[in-house]
Amino acid sequence: MAGEDGMTGEAAEPGTVRPGGRTARVREAVLRAAEDALTEAGFARLDLTDVARRAGVGKTTVYRRWGTAAGLVADLLQDMADQSVPRTETGTLGGDLRANADLVRRTLTDPRQGPLFKALITAATCDEKAAQALHRFYERRVEEWAPCVEQAVQRGELPAGTDPREVVRAVSAPLYYRLLTTPAPPDEAAATQAAAAAEAAARAGAYVRGSLRGRDAANPPRS
Amino acid sequence: MAGEDGMTGEAAEPGTVRPGGRTARVREAVLRAAEDALTEAGFARLDLTDVARRAGVGKTTVYRRWGTAAGLVADLLQDMADQSVPRTETGTLGGDLRANADLVRRTLTDPRQGPLFKALITAATCDEKAAQALHRFYERRVEEWAPCVEQAVQRGELPAGTDPREVVRAVSAPLYYRLLTTPAPPDEAAATQAAAAAEAAARAGAYVRGSLRGRDAANPPRS
Numbered sequence: 001m002a003g004e005d006g007m008t009g010e011a012a013e014p015g016t017v018r019p020g021g022r023t024a025r026v027r028e029a030v031l032r033a034a035e036d037a038l039t040e041a042g043f044a045r046l047d048l049t050d051v052a053r054r055a056g057v058g059k060t061t062v063y064r065r066w067g068t069a070a071g072l073v074a075d076l077l078q079d080m081a082d083q084s085v086p087r088t089e090t091g092t093l094g095g096d097l098r099a100n101a102d103l104v105r106r107t108l109t110d111p112r113q114g115p116l117f118k119a120l121i122t123a124a125t126c127d128e129k130a131a132q133a134l135h136r137f138y139e140r141r142v143e144e145w146a147p148c149v150e151q152a153v154q155r156g157e158l159p160a161g162t163d164p165r166e167v168v169r170a171v172s173a174p175l176y177y178r179l180l181t182t183p184a185p186p187d188e189a190a191a192t193q194a195a196a197a198a199e200a201a202a203r204a205g206a207y208v209r210g211s212l213r214g215r216d217a218a219n220p221p222r223s
Numbered sequence: 224m225a226g227e228d229g230m231t232g233e234a235a236e237p238g239t240v241r242p243g244g245r246t247a248r249v250r251e252a253v254l255r256a257a258e259d260a261l262t263e264a265g266f267a268r269l270d271l272t273d274v275a276r277r278a279g280v281g282k283t284t285v286y287r288r289w290g291t292a293a294g295l296v297a298d299l300l301q302d303m304a305d306q307s308v309p310r311t312e313t314g315t316l317g318g319d320l321r322a323n324a325d326l327v328r329r330t331l332t333d334p335r336q337g338p339l340f341k342a343l344i345t346a347a348t349c350d351e352k353a354a355q356a357l358h359r360f361y362e363r364r365v366e367e368w369a370p371c372v373e374q375a376v377q378r379g380e381l382p383a384g385t386d387p388r389e390v391v392r393a394v395s396a397p398l399y400y401r402l403l404t405t406p407a408p409p410d411e412a413a414a415t416q417a418a419a420a421a422e423a424a425a426r427a428g429a430y431v432r433g434s435l436r437g438r439d440a441a442n443p444p445r446s
Contacts (some may be wrong), residue, residue, distance in 0.1 A: 121344075122345050131406075134404065137406075172400060174393060177398050180357075182362075183354075197424035197429035198424075199426075203422075
């Protein structure tokens with residue numbers, strides 16, 4: 001990854017998440033300034049000159065490196081994807097899914113993260129490059145939580161063949177849908193409901209992979 | 224409603240969805256032009272002068288009546304909310320939810336409706352007035368499909384106290400989430416899975432109203 005943005009020579013050692021060096025420091029300052037600007041005014045008003053000023057970086061540097069507002073958002077999403085957020089392990093599927101739902105709820109209702117995520121989604125609906133970066137970000141997050149479902153399958157809590165990613169996505173989906181389509185931001189009850197619904201559907205076999213995907217989940221055969 | 228946008232005197236009879244008269248014809252032409260523009264280029268590039276030209280209407284009229292791009296989107300959403308889409312009635316909860324999921328899938332993957340809905344969501348994340356109009360639109364659509372869940376409760380297919388709106392939202396949520404966060408648009412298998420998961424969770428009691436909302440749905444008591 002480091003090679004893609006020209007920082008290869010500056011990484012102090014393999015595995016360093018934030019390599020030192022001026023290029024990396026500039027990126028860090030610009031991405032944090034971009035976050036501030038997106039949080040305050042949304043994607044439609046994101047302006048590279050303003051971001052450069054906030055970051056204390058030359059305007060030319062910002063335009064040369066990121067090119068457009070969408071390009072800057074795509075790099076911010078890459079940076080966010082690279083930040084590992086360790087998942088909570090509670091020992092039960094229900095506990096893990098509730099922890100995940102609560103993390104999503106707290107993010108979406110956070111005074112800073114909430115507007116930031118809305119701005120990122122806006123950018124993704126407007127620009128293909130930002131959309132691809134957003135997809136990679138969610139893919140990474142989903143991968144991080146998938147093991148809680150895999151372990152539940154191993155423990156026999158869920159049917160064999162359950163698609164872990166689909167279960168993880170099922171927890172987030174109603175919280176994002178609520179954020180975008182209703183006036184009420186997702187609350188604790190919504191998070192609890194999202195986790196419980198995903199678990200119930202998973203137990204019923206709704207996320208078992210294959211051509212019969214979901215078809216008979218609501219009425220599983222009594223074997 | 225007619226009174227709010229100055230068309231009171233022109234409605235031919237109560238209950239007429241599209242009253243005649245010049246004002247109504249202008250609105251119709253402008254909203255269809257706005258749809259075209261949103262579908263082609265998204266919300267960020269929506270320009271009232273361009274919409275006026277497409278609609279063959281004076282620029283001053285459009286600016287005076289709608290004011291801003293967000294104001295125009297809000298009125299378009301009001302118009303969309305007023306178009307009644309009769310729900311499919313299949314006689315079973317599973318059939319009704321699958322019909323709903325398939326309608327959502329077809330809308331989101333339609334070459335015209337898909338980009339339009341992305342643009343409407345973008346507008347709602349950028350502007351409070353557009354957001355309120357989007358919320359009213361989804362509220363109306365959810366209300367239209369709620370009876371299929373109410374009937375399932377009456378038939379004994381679902382537990383008493385199930386919140387019909389939550390079940391209807393649960394069908395749409397994964398399809399919108401997939402549209403926004405993954406590169407793969409929702410396909411038939413995704414629609415089938417969304418409907419089956421919502422039904423399974425509803426049968427398990429995940430959408431029963433009240434303080435225990437969802438808490439015990441994944442492990443219902445064996446009574």
